[in-house]
Amino acid sequence: MTDHQEGPFNRRRTDNNQPPLIDAFNARNASVIILATLACIFFIDWAQSVLLPLIVAVFISYALDPLLSPFDKINIPRPISAAAIVTLLLAIMVSASIPLQREAIAMLDKVPVAVSKFQRSSASGPPKEANIIEKAQEAAKKIEDSTSEKKVRTPGVTSVRIVEKPFNVQEFLMGGASAALVMVSQSLSALLLVYFLLAVGKLYRRKIIRISGPSFERMRKATHIMDDFHHQVRRFLFVMLLSSVFVGGLTWLAFWFLDVEQAGLWGVLAGVASGIPYLGPILIFFGTGMAAFLQFGTLDMAFIVAGTSLAITSVQGNVLTPWLTSHLSSLNPVAIFVGLLFWGWIWGPVGLIIATPLLMVIKSLCDHVANLRPLGEFLGK
Template sequence: MTEEQQDVAFNRRKTDQQPPLIDAFNARNASLIILASLAGIFFIDWAQSVLLPLIVAVFISYALDPLLSPFDKIHIPRPISAAVMVTVLLAIMVSASIPLQREAIAMLDKVPVAISKFQRTAARAPATEAGIIEKAQEAAKQIEDSTSEKKVRTPGVTLVRVVEKPFNVQEFLMGGASAVLVMVSQSLSALLLVYFLLAVGKLYRRKVIRISGPSFERMRKAAQIMDDFHHQVRRFLFVMLLSAIFVGGFTWLAFWFMGVEQAGLWGVLAGVASAIPYLGPILIFIGTGVTAFIQFGTLDMAFLVAGVSLVITSIQGNVLTPWLTSHLSSLNPVAIFVGLLFWGWIWGPVGLIIATPLLMVIKSLCDHVTNLRPLGELLGK
């Protein structure tokens, strides 16, 4: 027997000795994985008040950390430079919100006029033939009236009428106030965490590298993972910044050319909303359409203005952002879409914003850990 035939026979015996895929499948391990996944999802939802500000603060600190390099070169203490950076950031946000607040108040003052105009237009509109839904409702009401007339009152039985509880404005406002209070508290928590993360600098990076020891190879791999995390998050934030500038700039120019009032306000709102996939463009589409109807009083202009905003956000969402993301990350579109669904379901609009950077971090971790490489393969291109 030749050497080649011996190798073929050896490989055949080795293959025959391997258990089939069904036999290798361990139901107990699969059950543990499923239970652990469900427990993890429950914990993420339950600990939202803690995890959400923490993750947002980490991402913001990654974005602001390179801006502190000039302070480090002149040996300014990190707590002082972090305080200066956070103060400057808040000052920019407050100064930019003052003119936008004036435009928002001017736009809200026109809402009652637009409502009365819409009511007068609807009152002057000619009566049209009832549609299928109106006819079905009328038929159902006639059937209900006819059956109620045939009811026989049983002696000794008291008829009970169910009265719906009226709408309570105070309860509605209190519920909305509690939601606003939670949002404000989480924002303040995230802001404080940003300051502390910037103040400590690379302290936790050094601690993670030291914990991953004692071998030099393990410490080097931990440093590579941390550096990869920083690069992935900064790339995503760079894509978000370019997308927001594109949407905000072109929305402002298009609305200014069409004569839409508060064009600058809508440019800023469109740029900020572009960071929320799917939900943000829909809200801008509805808002710009209503605003155009308030200003011009015609449905044609309302659809035209809303359509322009939809075209701009569609170019950003379907052309610009996917092209930039494909060059700066290794995620496939299906993984991104599923991640958006999951994190949007867990954490709402904020979950939609942080879904992509979280997936990029998870993909980077899976690529460096041997046991997690199959999951990284599913997330990759």
């Protein structure tokens, strides 16, 4: 096809100083990208039992890695120092689980009491007039009752009665036991993987730099990328760990001073929820307010307790975390919120907790890959 026979979507400017007149939209490449994205989402959901412990273990090892620096300075072997840190972490978890379990059971025992209290208060209140929907439902029930009374049994036709299947306690216990077994196995797998990642240290960093060769320039660039990525991600996760400890400990002390029941459990929940931007502090605010209202029976104490939790999370979110992460690349609020929606949909509550670190990893990688820098710019502030 000659130049004067070319179609309007294939014509280009020949001037070297001007961009192409029309960039044809390649629908085939777009379709491949969409199908690859859908396949990736399906794979992430399908491989949850493998990917979730792996990613959680990598993040925990990055967060705990700064704790091994004093051991490295005195030349203690990494397997020994990693075993000490993991053993200490496991001992803290086991020792804290016993009182926390008691407080959780005590909190769950209050739920039926709270429900009955609300039912009594609503029943003792003045009767309210039924709305349009309730009146329509009542009229439909009367019509159904009147037609059922007029039905005549046809001879020779056997009436059918639907019998609901009774609640099977054994099936419920077996289902709960299997879910608990899967959770315990995944937790142990993640804990063992944390130990191995801490024990090998910089082994995989050296391997990635080695395979990036053979030229010295490429190895030097890979070293710079890995050092910056390691610093960014490790610093971010360590700051998250410090922020969770700060929020959990201060919440426990404040609630203990206010004589709030299950103060230790609320401290742990507040510390974990502090890792979920926006949603976590809101849930703790309403949860602590309702618990305080049920315990003290006054709105004043409910607002004081809920306001205390909100003040602590506000200090952590607006002062402590920005100060500790001032030299790190930051994410914009829209990207964080969309990430929370996506990873919470894929992996549930654990996905909400690891959504922000995952976005931080993606942002750090995109900043060092030329073809992915537009995505990094889209995620950043």
